Amino acid sequence: MGKEAERYVVVTGANKGIGLGIVRQLAKEGITVVLTARDATRGNVALESLKSQGLHNVNFHPLDVASQESILALAEWLHKTYGGIDILINNAGIGNADKDVTFETVKPVLDTNYFGVKNVTKALIPLLRDDTPVGARVIVVASILGQLEHLESKDYVKTLSDREHLTEDFVDSFANHYLKDVANGSQKERDWPIWSDWVNSRHGRGAEDYTVSKVAVNAYVSALHKILVAQPGREKKINVFSCCPGHVATDINENTGVKTVEEGADTPVWLALHSPEGGSGKFWKEREVLDF
Numbered sequence: 001m002g003k004e005a006e007r008y009v010v011v012t013g014a015n016k017g018i019g020l021g022i023v024r025q026l027a028k029e030g031i032t033v034v035l036t037a038r039d040a041t042r043g044n045v046a047l048e049s050l051k052s053q054g055l056h057n058v059n060f061h062p063l064d065v066a067s068q069e070s071i072l073a074l075a076e077w078l079h080k081t082y083g084g085i086d087i088l089i090n091n092a093g094i095g096n097a098d099k100d101v102t103f104e105t106v107k108p109v110l111d112t113n114y115f116g117v118k119n120v121t122k123a124l125i126p127l128l129r130d131d132t133p134v135g136a137r138v139i140v141v142a143s144i145l146g147q148l149e150h151l152e153s154k155d156y157v158k159t160l161s162d163r164e165h166l167t168e169d170f171v172d173s174f175a176n177h178y179l180k181d182v183a184n185g186s187q188k189e190r191d192w193p194i195w196s197d198w199v200n201s202r203h204g205r206g207a208e209d210y211t212v213s214k215v216a217v218n219a220y221v222s223a224l225h226k227i228l229v230a231q232p233g234r235e236k237k238i239n240v241f242s243c244c245p246g247h248v249a250t251d252i253n254e255n256t257g258v259k260t261v262e263e264g265a266d267t268p269v270w271l272a273l274h275s276p277e278g279g280s281g282k283f284w285k286e287r288e289v290l291d292f
């Protein structure tokens with residue numbers, strides 16, 4: 001691989017918020033960015049705003065991370081248009097707007113924040129160019145709410161923190177177990193996320209499903225690291241990172257965050273550009289590793 005300009009990055013959920021900040025910062029680095037959004041009009045408006053700022057190395061393609069059809073269409077287009085990509089940033093995410101814990105309100109949160117990340121990543125891994133001198137990177141924008149300290153179940157904490165033996169299937173079973181308990185109305189009897197004073201004061205009970213989705217996605221990054229990276233000869237080929245952007249003022253929290261989107265974009269962009277040695281499979285915030 002030659003110049004920076006020949007690198008390609010895909011950012012999900014990038015029509016606004018932190019995703020748009022990530023696109024702007026990477027485009028300024030001279031990397032070709034594919035801005036994706038589930039709504040073509042919103043995506044193209046974002047694209048035009050970047051062009052009006054002089055950033056012409058950005059393209060748009062639709063992507064609804066909760067639709068396998070949409071994911072496969074993006075993968076095919078990327079293959080035809082660029083041949084391969086260098087960086088994938090899984091940023092798209094939602095909260096539970098109803099704050100009501102029912103199967104109907106919880107399922108989209110898990111489908112977007114966990115299964116969506118996993119399905120996009122699986123579909124695009126074959127396109128990641130792992131034969132370049134700097135290798136490829138997958139970044140997941142997760143949350144400190146996805147740290148295991150927010151999970152009451154000692155059994156789940158033990159298994160999910162056992163990086164040596166953690167598998168994708170186990171992470172799926174964790175997410176599906178939660179969905180099943182919500183469908184049965186039995187999640188309150190079990191040990192689903194704890195409600196520490198800190199979580200309660202900031203997010204209220206309605207963030208329970210969001211917390212489960214972010215625990216799952218953090219665990220997925222650990223499991224993926226084991227498959228893609230932690231094998232002899234695989235170092236620096238593809239690295240995977242999860243990270244928290246901090247408490248950023250965006251629509252997801254009705255703009256109650258304290259950071260700007262440019263500040264929130266900093267750690268995901270830094271991981272994408274620098275891929276810190278020994279940092280793959282770990283959870284990052286403010287450019288530092290935190291306990292998952």
Ligand SMILES: NC(=O)c1ccc[n+]([C@@H]2O[C@H](COP(=O)([O-])OP(=O)(O)OC[C@H]3O[C@@H](n4cnc5c(N)ncnc54)[C@H](OP(=O)(O)O)[C@@H]3O)[C@@H](O)[C@H]2O)c1
Pocket residue numbers: 012013014015016017018019037038039042063064065066091092093094112116141142143144244245246247248249250251252253257
């Ligand atoms: N803001 C914070 O304090 C904070 C803290 C920790 C983690 N995060 C994480 O940061 C990421 C970005 O959130 P944000 O704060 O920038 O919120 P935001 O402004 O609400 O942006 C979320 C983005 O995700 C997109 N999206 C939602 N569902 C999608 C789907 N099915 N397919 C494709 N795109 C979809 C949204 O598109 P539409 O415009 O079409 O809805 C929007 O572009 C999320 O993963 C969030 O969980 C945020």
